[in-house]
Amino acid sequence: MSEFIIVAREGALTIVTINRPEVMNAMHPPAQDELSAALDAFAADDSQWVAILTGAGDRAFSAGNDLKYQASGARMWRLDKGFGGLTSRFDLDKPLIAAVNGIAMGAGLEMALACDLIIASENAKFALPEPKVGLAALAGGIQRLGRQIGAKRAMGMILTGRHVDAREALSLGFVNEVVPAGEALAAAKRRAAQILECSxxxxxxxxxxxxxxxxxxxxxxxxxxxxxxxxxxxxxxxxxxxxxxxxxxxxxxxxxxxx
Missing domain, CATH: 1.10.12 (Lyase 2-enoyl-coa Hydratase; Chain  A, domain 2)
Structure with a gap:
């Protein structure tokens, strides 16, 4: 039974929720293992055609890597398919939608960028702030952001680590839709329903x-x-x-x- 990831199915739709709201859904290796297993199961299940990835609560999609866990000296490990078993998962042909219901920072944004669509609530905040703590967004964030919005715009975020709100993210082009706070998951379900009308x-x-x-x-x-x-x-x-x-x-x- 999963401790940090909740999986629900509604017909052919799988909803995967990162369930660590007490730490803004930051991901430590055990949570990453569970998310990777959930995505493996979705990929292998012929009855499941579309998935949504979101975070528990209304404050965060994911704050990314759990730095406090890392700083505690607890054992760390990397997954073959990237952060959360997602950022280097290049063989998932089924659609994956990110419902960003709050902050998506660092590896949280990297996971969202690895999804096919991003639906953001108005209170969403995005950033790749790794340089501010002596790190770099090397789980695909740098590469994907540059490809999705262009080098100059991406550098404007990457080299400063600045926060981008939902409306700016929409104008930059890496968010597909902005909805009122609390409605990201519902909007993602509507978009999934449109996809499910297709073969x-x-x-x-x-x-x-x-x-x-x-x-x-x-x-x-x-x-x-x-x-x-x-x-x-x-x-x-x-x-x-x-x-x-x-x-x-x-x-x-x-x-x-x-x-």
């Missing part, structure tokens, strides 16, 4: 084509090779590939099987 195999093929396409040497290569990626092949060979056009022709909603 899950089409969604995975689309995500995989975009993410792998970034690593192709040219746009032409990305377009040409995208049809041969594993998720694309799975989509072409699925029952849903027939069901979608059939439902359209019959003027009804498709009944997705995910296979």
């Amino acid at each position: 899950p195999l089409s969604i995975r093929a689309s995500k995989q084509a975009m993410m792998r396409g970034f690593d192709e040497p040219s746009l032409a290569d990305a377009i040409r090779n995208g049809r041969e990626y594993p998720a694309s092949r799975a989509m072409y060979e699925s029952q849903d590939y027939i069901e979608g056009p059939k439902a359209f022709a019959e003027k009804r909603k498709p009944k997705w099987l995910g296979r």
Whole structure:
């Protein structure tokens, strides 16, 4: 049974909650292990098509690495798939939404940036403040922020460690939507419902084509090779590939099987 991570399922939606509100949902290695296991289970469960990651309470998504735990001299370890088993998890083709309900600092922001969408409450605050404590955001935060909002804008945050509020994060482009305080999870569920109206195999093929396409040497290569990626092949060979056009022709909603 998990102590630091709560997992709930609503139909094909998995909701994963970091449950350490007493420390602003900061993550120590045991909590990271539990989060990694929860994401492993989501990835492996064919009945689960979309996930939301959030934090318990209304003050924090995650304050990142639990520095007090680290300073206590307790045993530390790193996960193969990055901080929280997320920031170096490059094989998750299912959509993952971050519902940021307060602060997302340091590795907390790195986890949010590793998600496909970020829905933020108005009281959300974002920062990569590691240089202020002699560290650096090397769990993907530096690289992802630069790719997602451009080098100059990213450097403006990274080199100062300054806090960015939800509205500025939206204008910078790394947040998708800002909602009133307390409504981040509900808004993330609405966005998940929109995704769930689509074929899950089409969604995975689309995500995989975009993410792998970034690593192709040219746009032409990305377009040409995208049809041969594993998720694309799975989509072409699925029952849903027939069901979608059939439902359209019959003027009804498709009944997705995910296979």
